[in-house]
Amino acid sequence: MIRAVKGTRDLLPPDTAVWNRVEQIARDVFRSYNYHEIRTPILEETQLFARGVGNETDIVSKEMYTFDDHGTMLTLRPENTASVMRAWIEHRLDQKPGVQKLYYIGPMFRRERPQKGRYRQFFQIGAEAIGSESPFVDAEVIEMVMELLSRAGLSGANLIINSVGCPNCRPAFVEKLREALKPVANSLCEDCQRRAETNPLRVLDCKIPEDQAAINALPSILDNLCEICEPHFHAVRSYLEEREIAFEIRPRLVRGLDYYMRTTFEVTHGSLGAQNSVLGGGRYDGLAASLGSNLPTPGIGFSIGEDRLVMSVDQTPDAALDLYIAPMGDAALHHAGLLARELRKAGASVEVLAGGKLKRAMELANKLGARFALLLGDNEIAAGTYTLKDMKSGEQTPVTKTQLLQRLKPNV
Ligand SMILES: [Zn+2]
Ligand SMILES: [Zn+2]
Incomplete structure (x- = not known):
């Protein structure tokens, strides 16, 4: 008997009704914020992800489905932001009026070790707002995603935000971190010891319980933001407060990639246990440049793990x-x-x-x-x-x- 490929699964009725309901809610919310759908190909040239996601990430170095198509290396998309940005550059969407607000819903592919709730073909609901540096847009994106989660029926979601600085202030912070790590690195886990040298920001991601006290005592990026990043983060926070959107600031929420700038955010949910992040997002003003474009393309976006979201909402299908x-x-x-x-x-x-x-x-x-x-x-x-x-x-x-x-x- 031929079975579904390891790490993939069939979605069957009546479960598909729950998926459709979640996707319909997402489309309604996106429309109300003037976001429009973009559908990019599932296949892209491998170099798009090598540059747009980063060669040094686990995704690119270990998890991509890549094959040689008669001399061109192609990859099944492991995420969609790089594809959206490629399309944005290719079709000169910068020439369209206003901020380009795009959303997508579809399958992504990563060859991860199979574990509960993780699939090699998984689904993301995501959105990108490209063309504005304003903190107002950051707050609006976050407001929209919280609205989406709440309408989908996910209660008790925790919003975590941070600023990761910019090319003006982050390098100095990374150096400070490297210095602060020198005396303590020996006592940390193997990954941390390596990262303390290669990419000190990623030490902040360590989940090993024994390392936490030492990592919490490291310098905070929020004390090291420049005169542009500091008021930007302040503005994001006050826009969220005005909207009465509760959040927690976690200075350790950073992204290892250079093109991430200023606002980053994540939503966690208790029902999901250790894999408790439902979505991640952030501002990526340097992404277009890393794809070789000289167009100024400030952008911010997020992607929701739809498999996890569906798992956490009411499973009752509508009357059939x-x-x-x-x-x-x-x-x-x-x-x-x-x-x-x-x-x-x-x-x-x-x-x-x-x-x-x-x-x-x-x-x-x-x-x-x-x-x-x-x-x-x-x-x-x-x-x-x-x-x-x-x-x-x-x-x-x-x-x-x-x-x-x-x-x-x-x-x-
Ligand atoms: Zn800065
Ligand atoms: Zn560690």
Whole structure:
């Protein structure tokens, strides 16, 4: 038997209804903030991610699905920000009026070690706002993502924010960090010892419990922001306070990549345990330059792990079916087909399944989760009234076609 590839999975009904609901909420929220959808190819040239995500990251060095396509190295996208920025540069979206606000929903691919809740094909819902340096945009992006999570039904989400400085102030901070690490590096874990030399910022990411006290005592980037980054972060915080959006400041929330600038943020959720980050985001004003463009492209964005979000929200699927029609006999089947077409045109979801006895038909209607069942035999057709059964209360009422349309209306 051929099975789904390791680390991938089939999403089946009724679960797909929950996925669709989450995605519909996302689309509604994006629209209300004037974001529009972008669909980039799932395949890109490998060098896009090498430059846009960073050669030294785990993603690029270990986790990408890359293959030689007759001499061109191609990769299944491991994330989408680099692709969006490539499209932005390629189509000169800088020439469009205003800030370009783009969103995407789709699969990404990383060859991670399989573990619970992690997949090699996973889904992200993300957005990018490109073309403004203003902290107002940062706050609006964060407000939007919190609105999305709350409407999707994720309660108890914690917003964590930070500023990672800029090319003016961060290098000096990194040097300070390197100095401060010298006397303590010996006592830290192996990864930290290496990073203390190669990339001291990433020491701040260490999750090893024994290292935490020493790492917490290291200098904070927030005491080392320049005269542009400091007021920018201050403005982001006050915009969030005005909107009554609760947040925690965590100076250790940094990103190891050079093109990240100023605002970074993350949302965690208790139900997700150790893998508790639902989304990460940040400002990436230097990304376009690292892709070889000289267009000024300040941008900020985020991506939500949709698999984890779906796992953390209400799993009850919407009512599956408005009406189940049980035709008794051949004439009734013809009649049922035409009636179903009319009701479907009016917006109802209708299932017609012929054959079997009445009792079996009612059992099936129940299993299919139908709100109503319609009994249809020669007598009903001759009389022009049908018997409509409310599957919850069991109540049966004779209805004409017009009355039937009326009864189905609340859901239509
Ligand atoms: Zn700065
Ligand atoms: Zn460590």
